[in-house]
Amino acid sequence: MGAMNVPFLDLKAQYAQVGEELEREVVAVLASTQYVLGDKVDAFERRFAELCGARFGVAVNSGTSALHLALLSLGIGPGDEVISVSNTFIATISAIDYCGAKPVFVDVNPQTLTMDPRQLESAVTERTRAILPVHLHGLPADMDPIREVAEKHGLRVVEDAAQAHLATYKGRPVGTQSDAACFSFYPGKNLGACGEGGIIVTDSEEIAERARQLRDWGQVKKYHHELKGFNYRMDNVQGAALGVKLKYLSEWTAARQEHARRYSANLQGLPLTLPALPEYAQGVCHVYAIRTSDRDNLQSALTAAGIGTGIHYPIPVHRQKCFEHLQVPAGRLPVTEAAASELLSLPMYAELTDTQIDYVCECIHRHFG
Numbered sequence: 001m002g003a004m005n006v007p008f009l010d011l012k013a014q015y016a017q018v019g020e021e022l023e024r025e026v027v028a029v030l031a032s033t034q035y036v037l038g039d040k041v042d043a044f045e046r047r048f049a050e051l052c053g054a055r056f057g058v059a060v061n062s063g064t065s066a067l068h069l070a071l072l073s074l075g076i077g078p079g080d081e082v083i084s085v086s087n088t089f090i091a092t093i094s095a096i097d098y099c100g101a102k103p104v105f106v107d108v109n110p111q112t113l114t115m116d117p118r119q120l121e122s123a124v125t126e127r128t129r130a131i132l133p134v135h136l137h138g139l140p141a142d143m144d145p146i147r148e149v150a151e152k153h154g155l156r157v158v159e160d161a162a163q164a165h166l167a168t169y170k171g172r173p174v175g176t177q178s179d180a181a182c183f184s185f186y187p188g189k190n191l192g193a194c195g196e197g198g199i200i201v202t203d204s205e206e207i208a209e210r211a212r213q214l215r216d217w218g219q220v221k222k223y224h225h226e227l228k229g230f231n232y233r234m235d236n237v238q239g240a241a242l243g244v245k246l247k248y249l250s251e252w253t254a255a256r257q258e259h260a261r262r263y264s265a266n267l268q269g270l271p272l273t274l275p276a277l278p279e280y281a282q283g284v285c286h287v288y289a290i291r292t293s294d295r296d297n298l299q300s301a302l303t304a305a306g307i308g309t310g311i312h313y314p315i316p317v318h319r320q321k322c323f324e325h326l327q328v329p330a331g332r333l334p335v336t337e338a339a340a341s342e343l344l345s346l347p348m349y350a351e352l353t354d355t356q357i358d359y360v361c362e363c364i365h366r367h368f369g
């Protein structure tokens with residue numbers, strides 16, 4: 001097979017499918033001059049929550065804001081501890097920090113790379129208030145044992161579902177098996193806005209009301225600020241864009257899952273670890289990441305072959321300079337640290353073709369051959 005260009009992500013391929021419809025909807029919002037919150041946001045919130053099987057959706061201006069408001073709505077604040085993982089995007093931990101609470105890390109399961117529930121008991125202290133698992137790469141964390149520990153100790157659970165739109169855990173969509181779940185609509189996510197966006201879904205009217213108030217300056221009515229709030233509102237243009245794209249999400253997700261199966265079938269028998277397929281979950285393949293101790297060489301070889309790759313994530317959060325003060329001792333999170341040096345994300349988006357996937361796999365075979 002000849003050389004070929006396979007980008008890591010190709011948003012233009014998606015635009016070719018939905019561009020016209022997006023343009024129509026977005027221009028209608030421009031003409032309406034209703035730019036902040038509005039009818040498109042309301043409709044999107046309702047529809048997205050419904051697809052998650054949740055009673056309420058509160059749309060905000062990013063996934064990070066969703067995490068921040070979900071934690072605040074649960075009453076998390078200074079002096080509290082929130083248990084999470086370091087094998088995640090920095091926003092998970094920054095959201096805990098924004099509340100003035102202390103992030104406490106447990107390691108991840110070596111197969112799934114999501115929160116290891118067996119480590120939770122020993123991380124719980126007098127100050128622990130919540131657990132924040134991450135559905136990394138679109139694969140749901142093992143929620144039942146996490147919830148068991150939470151129930152035993154009276155803790156709240158918030159899901160970071162930023163990468164896991166419509167993923168299911170034991171047959172039910174993520175987002176309904178905790179106090180609140182937070183999604184991101186950053187353009188590169190499985191469901192992406194034409195800009196920034198996020199949402200909190202919850203079955204709790206109290207949490208939804210609190211989050212709604214906090215995203216809009218803590219107002220109960222205009223200029224009556226009961227809580228110290230934020231400007232975290234979603235734009236109506238993003239509500240319109242998301243409303244269009246949401247119609248295609250299950251089709252796009254099925255395509256990603258099919259691509260992942262093709263990669264995994266083609267990559268059997270090589271000295272690398274393929275993404276886990278735990279029987280409790282149906283992931284949505286936001287990222288298709290393989291693991292190998294030869295990661296850096298393999299990445300260079302793929303780059304030379306015209307293939308875009310990514311590393312999610314090269315430096316675990318507890319090793320980032322900005323969280324140095326948390327003073328997590330070296331060797332405390334060995335699975336997380338090994339993953340950071342071994343993970344390599346291959347091209348993954350709905351419009352990827354079988355020919356492109358086969359080319360990527362052929363180049364990987366050639367590297368190890």
Ligand SMILES: *Cc1c(COP(=O)(O)O)cnc(C)c1O
Nearest residue numbers: 062063064089091092162184186
């Ligand atoms: C993208 C992401 C976030 C943050 O979402 P933004 O919309 O970029 O603010 C949080 N957590 C994880 C795991 C993410 O991938």
